[in-house]
Amino acid sequence: MKSGIFAKTILFGCSAACSLAVSASSPAQDTPRKIEISVKKFAYTPAEITVKKGEPVILVLTTEDVAHGLKFKELNLNAKFEKGKSAELAFTPDKIGDFVGHCSVFCGSGHGSMTLTLHVTE
Amino acid sequence: MRRLSLGSALAVIAVLAGCRASSPSKVERNVMRLTKHTVTVRNKSEKNPLPSTAENIAAGKEAFSHYCVACHGMDGQNTGVPFAESMSPPVPSLQSSEIQSYTDGQLKWVIDNGIEPSGMPASKGILSDEEIWSAVLFIRHLPPAGSLGDPPMYSK
Numbered sequence: 560m561k562s563g564i565f566a567k568t569i570l571f572g573c574s575a576a577c578s579l580a581v582s583a584s585s586p587a588q589d590t591p592r593k594i595e596i597s598v599k600k601f602a603y604t605p606a607e608i609t610v611k612k613g614e615p616v617i618l619v620l621t622t623e624d625v626a627h628g629l630k631f632k633e634l635n636l637n638a639k640f641e642k643g644k645s646a647e648l649a650f651t652p653d654k655i656g657d658f659v660g661h662c663s664v665f666c667g668s669g670h671g672s673m674t675l676t677l678h679v680t681e
Numbered sequence: 682m683r684r685l686s687l688g689s690a691l692a693v694i695a696v697l698a699g700c701r702a703s704s705p706s707k708v709e710r711n712v713m714r715l716t717k718h719t720v721t722v723r724n725k726s727e728k729n730p731l732p733s734t735a736e737n738i739a740a741g742k743e744a745f746s747h748y749c750v751a752c753h754g755m756d757g758q759n760t761g762v763p764f765a766e767s768m769s770p771p772v773p774s775l776q777s778s779e780i781q782s783y784t785d786g787q788l789k790w791v792i793d794n795g796i797e798p799s800g801m802p803a804s805k806g807i808l809s810d811e812e813i814w815s816a817v818l819f820i821r822h823l824p825p826a827g828s829l830g831d832p833p834m835y836s837k
Contacts, residue, residue: 661812
């Protein structure tokens, strides 16, 4: 009898702990990961980022000089942002690979070589 | 000594005359055209990776408008470009057979590397590969001459 009560107590304790863990982790999984990216002629900092497939992400892009943009043609993503303003690019990568984003607002002589590489891993 | 001085003077005059910006003769034009199409402008066999869709042509028009318009006009046919005819050689209309007879790969090569001797500069790094390929599509689908007005820098 005692052992039955003990087992039930353990079981209850475990299930309570598990439910707490789930309730604590669920919002963290749903909350998109924010990645701050600084942008200026003719570079993104950081120039490479790594995210996981299926993980919601928000790229927070802030320009330090003129208007810029960021376009990933393969992922059908494009953000343009004016001088002095930020933009958020929210997405959930659904395929693995390396994707190169380009500036989508002409910004001068190095515009064509201004890239940000996105690594999407399993 | 006098002969040497005379020879030097003639050589200097010849060089300076060569530097004068004047329209090339028909023979010079034909020789240059043949040379460019068959020897100097490479990348003849490369295909445009972008399909010829309305969206890609519109993207090409936008890429073209960034700075190509300064010499080629909004329409690619020099409309509103004040110096187009006075350059040596003159800025060609991109609608002309001289330009349209290049392959897509050659047009990309010209935009990447420029053409010497002419005013056409190299644009690799200024525009991305995708923008240049889309500009090639736009060049294949130019609007009627004058239909887009003058470049903004000359019309203000």
